Amino acid sequence: MAEAPARHGPKAADGPVPAEEISELLEVVSREPACAEAPPSTLDAALTPNDRFFVRNHFPVPHLDRSTWRLEIGGKVSRPLSLSYEELTGRESRTLRALLECAGNSRRAMYPPAEGVPWNHGALGAAEWHGVPLAELLAEAGAFDTASEVILTGADRGTEPGVRGTIAYEMSLPLEKARDPDTLVALRMNGEPLSAMHGAPARVVVPGWYGMASVKWLTRITVSAEPFRGFFRTESYVMIPEGPERGSPPPPVTTLRVKSLITWPAEGATLPPGLYSVRGAAWSGESPVAGVELTSSSGRDGSAGPWLAAKLLDEPSTLTWCRWECPIDFRVEGHFVLRARASDRSGNSQPLHARWNFRGMSTNSIHAVRVTVRGPR
Ligand SMILES: Nc1nc2c(c(=O)[nH]1)N[C@H]1C(S)=C(S)[C@@H](COP(=O)(O)O)O[C@H]1N2
Numbered sequence: 139m140a141e142a143p144a145r146h147g148p149k150a151a152d153g154p155v156p157a158e159e160i161s162e163l164l165e166v167v168s169r170e171p172a173c174a175e176a177p178p179s180t181l182d183a184a185l186t187p188n189d190r191f192f193v194r195n196h197f198p199v200p201h202l203d204r205s206t207w208r209l210e211i212g213g214k215v216s217r218p219l220s221l222s223y224e225e226l227t228g229r230e231s232r233t234l235r236a237l238l239e240c241a242g243n244s245r246r247a248m249y250p251p252a253e254g255v256p257w258n259h260g261a262l263g264a265a266e267w268h269g270v271p272l273a274e275l276l277a278e279a280g281a282f283d284t285a286s287e288v289i290l291t292g293a294d295r296g297t298e299p300g301v302r303g304t305i306a307y308e309m310s311l312p313l314e315k316a317r318d319p320d321t322l323v324a325l326r327m328n329g330e331p332l333s334a335m336h337g338a339p340a341r342v343v344v345p346g347w348y349g350m351a352s353v354k355w356l357t358r359i360t361v362s363a364e365p366f367r368g369f370f371r372t373e374s375y376v377m378i379p380e381g382p383e384r385g386s387p388p389p390p391v392t393t394l395r396v397k398s399l400i401t402w403p404a405e406g407a408t409l410p411p412g413l414y415s416v417r418g419a420a421w422s423g424e425s426p427v428a429g430v431e432l433t434s435s436s437g438r439d440g441s442a443g444p445w446l447a448a449k450l451l452d453e454p455s456t457l458t459w460c461r462w463e464c465p466i467d468f469r470v471e472g473h474f475v476l477r478a479r480a481s482d483r484s485g486n487s488q489p490l491h492a493r494w495n496f497r498g499m500s501t502n503s504i505h506a507v508r509v510t511v512r513g514p515r
């Protein structure tokens with residue numbers, strides 16, 4: 139694994155990271171706050187190098203000094219804890235591979251345009267995370283079994299429209315998900331200590347859920363008996379339907395929907411006539427991917443051809459993506475649309491168009507790629 143660029147390392151001085159510090163290998167989607175996405179080819183590898191891992195911030199990046207940082211664990215616990223970085227590294231640890239996908243990934247594919255950062259398809263990455271299972275810390279603190287949620291608080295702060303004063307980035311998990319052995323307080327990413335951009339010195343990683351729950355710059359864990367009502371949980375990461383408000387709050391965004399992306403050929407590619415292998419990756423947070431199918435409008439009359447079963451190249455799991463490939467006959471010149479559709483073992487499949495919601499969350503519409511097949515003229 140390549141060394142993370144030194145400029146991403148923790149700094150002694152406080153203050154926001156200049157936006158220029160976004161890796162030049164990413165495409166900037168927003169400068170303030172820093173949001174940047176990865177090229178589609180990123181999914182051709184099982185792991186995403188740190189300098190190619192997308193960034194999604196809501197507020198300026200805080201600079202936390204590892205030597206003075208502490209993680210507080212309190213609320214409905216019998217033994218509140220305050221741990222230093224050293225103390226945390228001394229706890230029982232685990233390493234696992236997991237992807238993070240922003241809930242707003244692919245938002246640009248929604249029509250009419252939805253509210254939010256206009257992500258194309260690159261707000262996701264997969265890394266090897268090393269850290270302490272959140273369950274271990276909750277057990278050590280004596281979290282009450284009667285509690286319902288665990289609130290995760292980041293050190294970053296800022297303003298949001300309609301909210302008075304500044305707020306911290308905070309998200310909650312049901313106690314059961316917080317106790318999942320795969321939910322980590324991560325200290326290392328692909329073998330490197332976490333960089334400032336990705337949450338140093340410690341962040342949460344919640345496999346199987348959209349990225350908003352993987353709280354960076356973690357400073358406090360609060361076990362709560364009440365459902366968390368913070369802005370990011372009740373107003374931001376929610377599925378807001380079209381129409382009059384219904385009285386009940388809109389449902390929160392949680393589990394990753396089944397989804398696949400075509401990584402080759404690239405959108406808009408022109409290829410000489412021939413036989414090719416289409417590549418991509420697929421994932422689902424609810425249950426492992428069962429299959430991926432590909433179609434192209436390659437029928438003689440231009441109609442959509444049959445759905446062909448792709449070959450899965452990795453063992454599907456709910457933690458990370460599995461790569462796939464599928465041969466395609468492009469010996470006839472023309473204009474084609476490749477479409478890939480994944481399904482999971484729970485029977486979920488990708489819709490042609492994901493159900494529209496106001497903030498464009500959890501889009502898993504079938505990915506379509508335009509390809510021209512043309513010989514030399
Ligand atoms: N403290 C804090 N944690 C955060 C965020 C944030 O803005 N502040 N953004 C969340 C969102 S929406 C996503 S998608 C992931 C992105 O993680 P990354 O920037 O390491 O890719 O971090 C999550 N954790």
Ligand SMILES: [Mo]
Pocket residue numbers: 194239240241242349350
């Ligand atoms: Mo996100």
